[in-house]
Amino acid sequence: MTTMIILAIETSCDDTAIALVKVKQGKRPKFQILSNVISSQVKLHQKYGGVYPSLAKREHLKNLPVVFEKAKKEAKNPKLDLIAVTIGPGLEPCLWTGINFAKDIAQKLNLPLIPVNHIEAHILTNFINGKLKNAFPAVCLVVSGGHTQLILMKDIGKYEILGETRDDAAGECFDKTARILGLGYPGGPVISKLASSPDKNIDISLPRPMMHQKNYDFSFSGLKTAVLYNFRTQPHKVRKSKEYIKAVARETQQAVIDVLIYKTLKAAKNFKARTIILGGGVTANKELRKQFKKRVKKEIPHSKLCIPDSNFCTDNAAMTAVAGYFNYLKGLTEKPGKVEANANLRVK
Numbered sequence: 001m002t003t004m005i006i007l008a009i010e011t012s013c014d015d016t017a018i019a020l021v022k023v024k025q026g027k028r029p030k031f032q033i034l035s036n037v038i039s040s041q042v043k044l045h046q047k048y049g050g051v052y053p054s055l056a057k058r059e060h061l062k063n064l065p066v067v068f069e070k071a072k073k074e075a076k077n078p079k080l081d082l083i084a085v086t087i088g089p090g091l092e093p094c095l096w097t098g099i100n101f102a103k104d105i106a107q108k109l110n111l112p113l114i115p116v117n118h119i120e121a122h123i124l125t126n127f128i129n130g131k132l133k134n135a136f137p138a139v140c141l142v143v144s145g146g147h148t149q150l151i152l153m154k155d156i157g158k159y160e161i162l163g164e165t166r167d168d169a170a171g172e173c174f175d176k177t178a179r180i181l182g183l184g185y186p187g188g189p190v191i192s193k194l195a196s197s198p199d200k201n202i203d204i205s206l207p208r209p210m211m212h213q214k215n216y217d218f219s220f221s222g223l224k225t226a227v228l229y230n231f232r233t234q235p236h237k238v239r240k241s242k243e244y245i246k247a248v249a250r251e252t253q254q255a256v257i258d259v260l261i262y263k264t265l266k267a268a269k270n271f272k273a274r275t276i277i278l279g280g281g282v283t284a285n286k287e288l289r290k291q292f293k294k295r296v297k298k299e300i301p302h303s304k305l306c307i308p309d310s311n312f313c314t315d316n317a318a319m320t321a322v323a324g325y326f327n328y329l330k331g332l333t334e335k336p337g338k339v340e341a342n343a344n345l346r347v348k
């Protein structure tokens with residue numbers, strides 16, 4: 001078979017996502033996205049300032065059939081060859097909704113089922129256009145609402161976690177900071193927007209946690225706490241002022257960017273990375289993308305920087321299809337009955 005159609009399902013957090021992707025097989029496979037439907041639950045979780053797993057599960061159950069029909073229709077109902085589904089890491093009740101849905105279809109259509117690691121999918125979305133050549137060793141930074149990991153990638157499917165967050169993820173820090181400032185959920189996009197607009201000269205200085213420690217770990221909970229203390233010590237009038245909120249947004253964003261770039265570039269230099277690969281919702285951040293490009297060009301111009309298009313940084317199922325295809329090549333097909341959720345799944 002020179003081409004194949006993959007149905008991919010992703011429900012690891014608060015997005016119900018289904019994609020149909022056509023793969024042109026070959027040495028460097030090319031992926032054509034036939035449909036990529038995402039039903040976001042942001043409005044539902046906004047009230048609570050974060051994701052509630054039981055509510056998210058209920059929404060996934062409601063959304064999955066609708067999203068599936070839409071994805072099939074947009075793709076013009078092609079014949080499916082393979083089903084890929086996220087099995088972890090993520091919120092366990094949510095993962096199971098996607099897995100059970102995928103199992104049903106796999107059994108009905110007698111198709112192979114491929115389990116996918118969500119973190120690996122965030123990385124492999126960079127291989128979507130088949131342009132990434134001689135990429136290894138690569139250093140990958142995956143930063144999302146649930147994860148912050150620095151990974152050494154020796155090949156597709158061969159990973160070593162160099163470091164990770166010891167407490168909050170980078171995206172979680174944006175979300176919690178936004179909550180303190182009364183900006184709603186998710187925090188990343190609104191903080192990025194506020195940080196980019198000019199403001200009066202309010203000077204706020206926040207810590208860059210663990211930046212100069214001799215490891216590749218991160219810690220973002222202290223940064224959020226520093227925001228909270230700063231906020232609490234301000235008079236009510238200041239706290240509510242647009243200028244103050246913008247200044248906190250800009251400094252929080254810069255603190256996160258400084259730490260992420262410093263540690264990633266250090267790893268890239270130490271491991272002589274040919275490629276630096278970014279992925280996860282936080283890498284949709286415009287300022288982070290801009291500063292990463294500038295610093296890589298200046299400090300390690302021999303390394304290639306790969307960042308997905310912004311709409312492929314946040315959760316989607318097209319990335320699940322890409323990872324599913326590479327797993328299929330490695331023979332990682334499973335009998336539907338054997339596929340299980342693993343909320344704490346790690347890459348290796």
Ligand code: KG4
Nearest residue numbers: 144145146171186187188281282285314315
């Ligand atoms: O990858 P993702 O969609 O879901 C998880 O796997 O967690 O990432 C969601 C996270 C949220 O914390 C959100 O605030 C953050 O990504 N995010 C951003 C931006 N867009 C989304 N953070 C900073 N800047 C953005 N533009």
Ligand code: ZN
Nearest residue numbers: 144280281315
């Ligand atoms: Zn994600």
